[in-house]
Amino acid sequence: MPTLKLKNGSFALADAPVETEITLDAWRDGVRPEAGRFALVLPNDVKVEEVAGGLNRFAAIILQFPVFKDGRAYSQARLLRERYGYKGEIRARGNLLRDQVLFMARVGFDGFDVGGEKVEAFAEALSEFSFFYQPAPDGALPVWSRRAARRDALLNSRLQGRAA
Amino acid sequence: MYRYDEFDEAIVRDRVRQFRGQVERRLEGALTEDEFKPLRLMNGLYLQLHAYMLRVAIPYGTLSSKQLRQLAHIARKYDKGYGHFTTRQNIQYNWPALVDVPDILDDLANVEMHAIQTSGNCIRNVTSDQYAGATAEEIEDPRPWCEIIRQWSTFHPEFSYLPRKFKIAVTASPHDRAAVKVHDIGLILKKNADGETGFEVIVGGGLGRTPYVGPTVRDFLPKEHLLSYLEAVMRVYNLQGRRDNIYKARIKILVSSEGVESFRAQVEDEWAKIKGSGVDLPDEEIERIRRYFAPPAFETLPENSASFEAARKADPAFDRWARVNLAAHKAPGYAIVNISLKPYGKPPGDITDAAMEAVADIAERYSFDEIRATHEQNLTLPHVRKDDLYTVYKALDEAGLATANIGLVTDIIACPGLDYCDLANARSIPIAERISERFAAKGGEEDIGELKIKISGCINACGHHHAGHIGILGVDKKGEEFYQITLGGSGAEDASLGEIAGRGLSSEQVVDAVERLVDFYKDNRKGGERFLDAYRRMGHDAFKGVLYADAQA
Numbered sequence: 001m002p003t004l005k006l007k008n009g010s011f012a013l014a015d016a017p018v019e020t021e022i023t024l025d026a027w028r029d030g031v032r033p034e035a036g037r038f039a040l041v042l043p044n045d046v047k048v049e050e051v052a053g054g055l056n057r058f059a060a061i062i063l064q065f066p067v068f069k070d071g072r073a074y075s076q077a078r079l080l081r082e083r084y085g086y087k088g089e090i091r092a093r094g095n096l097l098r099d100q101v102l103f104m105a106r107v108g109f110d111g112f113d114v115g116g117e118k119v120e121a122f123a124e125a126l127s128e129f130s131f132f133y134q135p136a137p138d139g140a141l142p143v144w145s146r147r148a149a150r151r152d153a154l155l156n157s158r159l160q161g162r163a164a
Numbered sequence: 165m166y167r168y169d170e171f172d173e174a175i176v177r178d179r180v181r182q183f184r185g186q187v188e189r190r191l192e193g194a195l196t197e198d199e200f201k202p203l204r205l206m207n208g209l210y211l212q213l214h215a216y217m218l219r220v221a222i223p224y225g226t227l228s229s230k231q232l233r234q235l236a237h238i239a240r241k242y243d244k245g246y247g248h249f250t251t252r253q254n255i256q257y258n259w260p261a262l263v264d265v266p267d268i269l270d271d272l273a274n275v276e277m278h279a280i281q282t283s284g285n286c287i288r289n290v291t292s293d294q295y296a297g298a299t300a301e302e303i304e305d306p307r308p309w310c311e312i313i314r315q316w317s318t319f320h321p322e323f324s325y326l327p328r329k330f331k332i333a334v335t336a337s338p339h340d341r342a343a344v345k346v347h348d349i350g351l352i353l354k355k356n357a358d359g360e361t362g363f364e365v366i367v368g369g370g371l372g373r374t375p376y377v378g379p380t381v382r383d384f385l386p387k388e389h390l391l392s393y394l395e396a397v398m399r400v401y402n403l404q405g406r407r408d409n410i411y412k413a414r415i416k417i418l419v420s421s422e423g424v425e426s427f428r429a430q431v432e433d434e435w436a437k438i439k440g441s442g443v444d445l446p447d448e449e450i451e452r453i454r455r456y457f458a459p460p461a462f463e464t465l466p467e468n469s470a471s472f473e474a475a476r477k478a479d480p481a482f483d484r485w486a487r488v489n490l491a492a493h494k495a496p497g498y499a500i501v502n503i504s505l506k507p508y509g510k511p512p513g514d515i516t517d518a519a520m521e522a523v524a525d526i527a528e529r530y531s532f533d534e535i536r537a538t539h540e541q542n543l544t545l546p547h548v549r550k551d552d553l554y555t556v557y558k559a560l561d562e563a564g565l566a567t568a569n570i571g572l573v574t575d576i577i578a579c580p581g582l583d584y585c586d587l588a589n590a591r592s593i594p595i596a597e598r599i600s601e602r603f604a605a606k607g608g609e610e611d612i613g614e615l616k617i618k619i620s621g622c623i624n625a626c627g628h629h630h631a632g633h634i635g636i637l638g639v640d641k642k643g644e645e646f647y648q649i650t651l652g653g654s655g656a657e658d659a660s661l662g663e664i665a666g667r668g669l670s671s672e673q674v675v676d677a678v679e680r681l682v683d684f685y686k687d688n689r690k691g692g693e694r695f696l697d698a699y700r701r702m703g704h705d706a707f708k709g710v711l712y713a714d715a716q717a
Contacts, residue, residue: 068202069285071325075402078322083437099186099203106321128182131171133315135442136322143171143315144449
């Protein structure tokens, strides 16, 4: 299946992934890929901590949504980004709904195993909200921080007004 | 009261626009009902027995008159002229048409309201004490913290697809009116030995199929760390909670199967790693939100009101209402007024559009423009001058809202039951109505004293039957409705789960059985004992025997 890649806020369809996929079982058996591009496929019931030491070997980590309701991979992705500093691609695989893609992007997903026919709907879903209350790996400023910035700007303009 | 700024407003408007698109896709047939279901559920829209049901959030139960008028408008324009207040301080409309729902959400957004996360496996509307900001009992007003939780939990990207629904309640009083010990997370504001304010954190309480009184996971959490600690709890739950069985998916099952020590260790370990990571709000933002909840400009008044006392002497019905429906206010010369939505023989929690308008008018004039919804399906006017009480009473009476039964045997909690709900096994409302009629006819309610009857039409326990002094659970036996009685539950600070009293009773038998329980209590109580106290002293078997007395005869 092709992968939708999210880069700088827009989606583009990539050809079939070039990475060789390594399963968790293979990893546990001691497989440690060296040369080439590899992707580690993690089930959603493992702690990402287990593979934290080897993350830099992988161009992508593939996390799973066996059904859309099963939201464990949201936590896994956020941990990979925030706690373990993973910079490669985090790819979502499984039952991916249009209306979940924004949350996925917010917690750090930037690859989606879905067909090209989804590009438009996914892009639309990504732009449905202007502001967010929480800080997250997508780096969007949380609302409280925008409020503080607005307050500071207001204060500055008042000070400048007085100085003028 | 909190007011939206441009950001809060934009988020709610974006949501309405998004849902309008989803409804259009559904109506055009681009979405199947299966695909639409998770989307509508995230907006509080259920498909019930006869129609859609829309659940509107009333964050921590606080409403302005303008907001209540809008709820009345919605009832009139899109529904059958009434709404139903729930056990989680929300309001439900039972008859909206799907095509109208986006317009309803727009109408709500016009008064800074929404239906976000009133259903689905996400963090639901946060609930609180209806006396917040009005009672002298509390450490501080809990509502700023509720609003902080509301914002943090709204569209949380990590915690919107949890194993199961998630309910948080906050109180700041020793007298628990928010049932915090039977919530997924209960927060109690308290002071430590050094005089600092923080939260006792209770995790894993709940009712439903497997009820638990929640254990304390942290005795004292410095309040500035509330959000990071909540994230730690949510993350442990999101990753470890069961997803293979819907009946074992709530956090209470995780806490109970892990054991509270192990669960606590996991949360503390997670918290240590995220504490300084920018999840907690900066002080200025906490202060910004707190300022919205500054006390209203109370007048300096004497504690006692001569006109109030004179009216009590002159009008016995007012005197009774004053005894039963008022509570002490922190400001001298003021009172907290409870409005019963349990008129005798009527469905608990229902209110017409005209009655909502009446309450809104009274609140605007006499209660600093504020109304509260309570988890016991009543309303509260938090700040009324004692000098105005008789006028307020008269106005309520004229609107049919002066039933004097707060906390008494006819102040019954009941879920919608089989009259509306497609999960129910049995009807709840007719049982509530008949018990109410029986005791209204019999009289002596005040003499019976505090007695909490709670009725659920199925094991999901929306009517909190486990937490009723007398709980009634509807069950289906071969197509016939039966009612199982539980005794001795409480959702207050002395929380306990009711004990099942044995085989079910028919709907014919259940009212007589409740009456026998009450008579037995009256014959055997000592001193000022409440029903619950007498039950706890005398034991389950004593009361159980009475319950089945007619069957043995």
